[in-house]
Amino acid sequence: MTRHVLVTGGAGYIGSHACKALARAGFMPVTFDNLSTGWREAVRFGPLEEGDLADPVRIGEVFERWRPVAVMHFAALSLVGDSMRDPGRYWRANVFGALNLIEAAVAAGCLDFVFSSTCATYGDQDGVILTEDTPQAPINAYGGSKRAIEDMLTDFGASHGLRSVIFRYFNVAGADPEAEVGEFHQPETHLIPLLLDAISGRRPALTVYGTDYATPDGTCIRDYVHVADLVDAHILGLNWLLEGHGSRVFCLGTGSGFSVREVIAEAHAVTNRPVPFVEGERRPGDATRLVCGSARAVTELGWNPDRSTMRAMITDAWRWHQSGGYER
Template structure:
């Protein structure tokens, strides 16, 4: 049997794409998901084990059954606004469940751990290309909880020999080019799918949260990376660990930032449709500009993003949003 990789959040947006990439690379991805936000229908490339990360007995059972060679940890709460209103929920779910998973991983004798972190750990550092050495000053509980798991991985690496690759990235976009899986959240909070829903008439309009940021057009600037490129990097990170290389942090991004208005303008070009817009207030915890540098991933992992041009990401997402499987 192929080597097993346990993919937490494997029924979610990024996790389902990771399962496809792992299967293509010769692994058997086992999705571990409580289906609170994931979709059962997205688990297409390996088995699904339903379970919660808070349930240590269930985790131990799944580890004993499949004996994975590695864990890819995507499962997390990830809404910035919600994390500002209810930080306890994020510290409890992301951090305590993350600790539970790490301890279960070690108890099962598994030593390779690939973690989906975020550029939100850096906070609001305008005018800086965020690389692996940039100091981390998270400004919301989401970013803080992710940084806490990074710290745990470091500590358990020193004390128990847990090897980890940590990927920090911000806005993931696009969809599988074959439209087998795509971006589908309930509720949806990400710019590009919200924009495409507004274009398609599935919601009245796109709300632009804040137009008075210190940016050229007043809207937030973000670095976007295609989900297929992102999960390719995760497979490379797994192979890095399997080759016996040391724990490492990598930033992933295109290195270019696009404002909300620039994304809207590009979508008009791709879809040939107008985007209905409502001007809204800023959301608490939103940074003005986040651009992720990924030189280390290019040089050390040999990662070459193929689909992270903005037009390509929007076009792939638009194709998925028109597929029969997609329902907003």
């Protein structure tokens, strides 16, 4: 019997990789996406249901048609700066959208829910290794909206028996090693695709925001996880729920991180091309070092993030970049 999993945001970067992983694991991913930031070309591993999480009737129709055994919820607005300029948009899209989705899942008797959260729920906690028990104190509407959804899942667990696995992580990088799907945003805001654009001449140069931080090379340090490792964790989390385990929160990270200059140096080594960049001023709110651990995921889920080296992430991203992507 086919086991369907509803994947919101399945036409996006992480969601499309999750759909491929689900198909390989024997599930049928059903993508629910409004295609505002996702790509129709990325939906290659199961059916696409176009719709918006603001439309509870449409969500209910999709649950009725496919009868999914679980939900993987990736769909969200996710730009921190944008969330600070227009917080209402983030609360409406992320929180109200999630509420519609959760209520539809409960109504359909679909009580296993994997949620893509963020370490932005922790706020500005510079220089520590974040864990699942670190106090949450979001400082922008993006992090706040994700924290609200986490609370919502807890409430629906208490009242309706909804079981959830929540994943918190920082930066996702790399691409499908087979280059079927990859990372492409409009506009692009992520470091690795930006520097690959600079290497290939699609933009004049990368801007390095701040070179006077208290780090060995003066640039910020951030945690990165390979997208293939990340979606592997989501499959493990799904199976955790389907095997009857209770709700759980997991952080996904390396616990060390890479500086901007280290990422640039690795990109030069992988591509054998110089990375054009210019030095800019610090951006308001940028912390010096943000990393999280993953001991719980490794111990309890058996997660093994062996592809989350900067060499592997840039190699796979570069292969995707050279393939032409979706609309290059």
